[in-house]
Amino acid sequence: MKALTFHGKDTIAYESIPDPEIITPTDVLVKVNLCAICGSDLHVYHEHEKGLDHGTAMGHEFVGEVVAVGKDARSLRVGTLVMSPFTTSCGNCFYCNIGLTCRCIHGQLYGWRQHEKGLHGGQAELVRVPLAESTLMKIPEGVTLEEGLFLGDILSTGFYCAKQTEIYPDKTYVVVGCGPVGLMAILGAREYGAERVYAIDTVPARLDMARKFGARVINSSNQNPIEVIKAITDGRGADGVMEAVGNSATIKLAYDLVRPGGIISAVGVCTDKYLAFSPTQAYDKNLTYKVGRCPARFMMNELVPLVQEKKYDVTSIISHRLPLSEGVAGYPIFANKKDNCLKVLLEV
Ligand code: NAD
C-alpha cells in the first residue's frame, strides 16, 4: 500500500510499504477514505519529538471503511464506515472506565513506532486498528466523513481543553493559539457557556477564523495580550486559559494571563525539558494546571449529538484538500501556514 512515511527531520516520503495484516483477533483493517495532518504530526516532522522509526506511516486522524475483521471484532462488519480516536483503547481497564481512554493500559498512538514496536498511522491506504470494537465508532447518521475525522482528534481535543477550565458564563477565558485545536477550544468554551472568550495568535487568517467562531481576538504581534486581559478584569487576569500551542513561550504566556486561583488547561504538546514557570510561581498564584492528552474516545460519545445538530460549522477550517499522493507537499504548507493554510485534508 501507499503511505506518507517519516524519514528524519522535515522529511516525509510517499512510498509503498507492506499492507497491514490482522495480527490479534481484536484487530480490524480500515481502508482509509480521508485523513489529515495535525499539529501533533509537526512535532514528529520537525523532530522535536524524537525516536520514531524511519519508514513509519504518519498520522492519527483518519476515517474509512472496514475491510477485514478479526474473529473477536465481529460487531464490526466489512463495509462499515468508521471513525477513530487518535489512540486505541480497550474500553475495560481502570482508565477507560473513568473516561481517561487516552491512558488505556493497552492503548497505542497511531503513527508511532519505535524499535519496530507500535502502530503505523492513518496517512495511508490501510490502517490496522487493534482493540477495534472499543476503539472505533461507526460513523452515525448525520455525521459526515469530515466531521468524523474531526471528532477523532481536534474537535474532541479542543472541547476537552475548554471543559477542563470549568466554564461559567460570567467569567473571562482566553485561548492561546488559533490553530485547528485552539479554534475548536473557542467553540467548546462557547458550548460550555462562556460569554467572554478571547483568542490569541499572530496569524491574521487564523484570527479571522477565531472571530468567526465567536472570540474577541488579540494579535500578539501588535498588542500585549497580558495588558488587554488585565485591563478588562480589574487587573486580575483570566479565570481560565486554554493553551493550544505547546511551547515554553505560550505556557509562560498562559501563566501570565491567568488570575490567582484560575485554571490553565494545556493541550499543546510541549517537548521542552522543564515547565515555563517555577513551583514558587505556581504557588504564588494558587494555580491549577491541567495538562495532557485528550481522551478522544470518551469525548466522541459526548460530541456526536452536537455534531449531528450542526450547531457549529466546524469543518469550515479546512483550507486545503490534497490527494494522499501530494501529502509530502502538504506538510510544509501546513507547517509554514502557506496560502493561509489552516487544516490540510488528504483524500485517499
Ligand atoms: P498548529 O500548529 O496549527 O497551531 C498552533 C497555533 O499556535 C498556530 O496558529 C500558531 O500561529 C500559534 N502560535 C504559535 N506560537 C504562538 C505564540 N507565541 N502566541 C500565540 N500563538 C502562537 O497546531 P494544532 O493542530 O492546532 O495543534 C496545537 C497543539 O495541540 C499542538 O501542540 C498539538 O500537538 C497539540 N495537540 C494535542 C492534543 C492532545 O490530546 N493534548 C491533541 C491534538 C493536538
Ligand code: ZN
Ligand atoms: Zn491530531
